[in-house]
Amino acid sequence: MYFRTQGPLRWLIAAAVFPLLIGCRSDDAHEEPPKSFEGFSAPAHFPAPVYGFENNPVTEAGFELGKKLFYDKRLSADGTVSCGTCHAQVHGFADHNIPLSFGIEERRGMRNTPGLANLAWTPAFMWDGGINHIEVIPIAPLTDSTEMGHDLAALISFLQTQTEYPKDFETAFGSSEIDTRNLLLALTQFQSCLISAGSKYDQWLTGRTNLTPAENEGREIFESKCASCHSGVLLTDFSYRNNGLDSIFTDEGRMRITLNPEDAGTFRVPSLRNVALTSPYMHDGRFRNLMQVLDHYDSGVKQSATLDPSLSGGIPLEDHEKERLIDFLRTLSDYDFISNHRFSEP
Ligand code: HEC
Ligand code: HEC
Structure with missing residues (x-):
């Protein structure tokens, strides 16, 4: 259930529930199998959800x-x-x-x-x-x-x-x-x-783990070269952009919806959560792996009238920077999410 209680009341409830949780832990032998249903509860480091649940409370x-x-x-x-x-x-x-x-x-x-x-x-x-x-x-x-x-x-x-x-x-x-x-x-x-809010990156964001030096280097490159579009905790700003895949569009993307020629070849910036698990990449799945994606940004960007201005010169990347970026992108994989039986086929 969407938990709306804020402020002191939330802490009071937490204070009341916490000893019970500890109480259960001590009795491992008789532990109940984990329940499938946990309801909707927004992770503390996420913004407010856009779906309101008022007319559809999760039961x-x-x-x-x-x-x-x-x-x-x-x-x-x-x-x-x-x-x-x-x-x-x-x-x-x-x-x-x-x-x-x-x-x-x-x-x-x-x-x-x-x-x-x-x-x-x-x-x-x-x-x-x-x-x-x-x-x-x-x-x-x-x-x-x-x-x-x-x-x-x-x-x-x-x-x-x-x-x-x-x-x-x-x-x-x-x-x-x-x-x-x-x-x-x-x-x-x-x-x-x-x-999905349980990746290594989330644990780093919430101060529960450190990234390795290689992952951290990748994060810094990501923040300076990619996060203008793949931004924030959701790893997207939800804007529509042309990232230079084609100069002639077989799929006009956003323009199919708006009919505005300025939107030709633009697509919603995808979230990169779990990106290492979701190959192949782009709206038509043209790139088999993350290295091909990075090669595209580095040297494959195609010019067109709607190309995002920030990509007109591509995103030059050295080989070692590509490797560090991939190290970072792998921290976005949420292994709890993909193995959590709550979401599995019944
Ligand atoms: C100007 C905005 C912009 C910038 C900067 C940008 N991207 Fe993207 N990215 C996009 C858009 C838009 C798409 C989807 C394009 C499509 O499929 O037509 C995309 C797709 C991707 C995908 C494929 C995701 C999937 O699920 O298929 C990956 C991976 C990716 N970008 C990584 C990066 C990395 C890494 C950087 C920095 C080196 C970067 N992007 C910089 C806009 C951007
Ligand atoms: C045959 C494969 C296929 C099946 C079956 C399918 N989907 Fe999809 N789903 C897709 C594709 C492809 C897209 C992207 C379509 C596009 O962007 O035009 C998509 C997009 C989505 C999205 C949007 C995700 C986002 O981030 O924008 C949601 C949500 C979704 N599907 C849920 C469902 C649900 C629920 C069902 C069953 C009722 C379902 N899908 C069945 C292939 C499938």
Whole structure:
């Protein structure tokens, strides 16, 4: 549950709960298995989330239902593809190292599957920011002919005829009547809880660990050369930029949404959380590894009218700087997030 209590009350509660936690620890032999549900709770070193939860408070039943739906292949037209098919936990919820994912009947879309993390902090979704509300996201993959290819009305009636789902919806939302709204709210409860805030970098940010000298050198290079776009704790400023991949655009990116030629070839700056786990890279997955990404910034930037002005001369990088940058980018991997059974296929 989103914990709104602030100030002294929070400390009072913490003071009351803490001895209990210590009490449990001493009894290791009888330790309960860890619970899957922890609710939504914003990490202390993150800004306030943009998704408000007022109309969709996260509950255990809603979260578990959302998870079940996320991993259920029967939500696709031919029963072969679930959200989790393309969004694999071991890869930070990106796909298994392939440039373009396979949807039903092995159809392929045009964009690389991004990792999923910290969606409650994300103001607009997809490579082009074409979806601006977290709750409506699932409609796109559920109905897209290259993804799950289903018809929403047919999907709802299918779910209604199952023995479990009407009961699950009843427990989560007080009604066994399944409709698009509660389907989306349940999926949103699960996806908004995909919080990645436990990387080595987070531990460094919160003063709990040191970076190695090599990682620290990489961090300094990153802060001076990359953090103008990949900024802050979320590692993105959520702006739309052209980072020089092409001079002629086969995918016009943001312009597909705004129809403004000034946006041609611009894409949302991606977060770099878990980036070492989510290869290949860029909106079309053209780079196989991080070294290729750095070679691009160093010597591959292509000129065009919409190229971000800060990249007109590329980002010159010595070989050893590239290696240090990769050392730093690896500190953004959150191993707890990718192995946490809370988020795993039930
Ligand atoms: C066939 C593969 C595939 C399936 C299945 C799939 N996705 Fe995706 N997902 C993608 C791709 C590709 C994108 C990026 C699309 C774009 O930017 O145009 C994406 C983008 C997203 C995003 C936006 C992330 C961001 O940071 O902007 C979310 C959230 C998401 N998917 C959730 C889901 C959910 C929930 C489901 C199941 C209902 C699902 N996806 C099913 C491939 C898939
Ligand atoms: C001017 C803004 C800007 C700067 C500076 C910048 N980037 Fe990017 N970066 C982007 C944009 C925009 C994309 C997505 C481009 C696309 O896919 O079309 C991107 C994509 C990436 C990706 C791919 C992520 C993924 O999930 O596919 C990596 C890795 C990356 N940048 C690392 C860096 C590093 C390291 C630096 C510094 C050497 C850097 N960037 C500097 C804007 C920038």
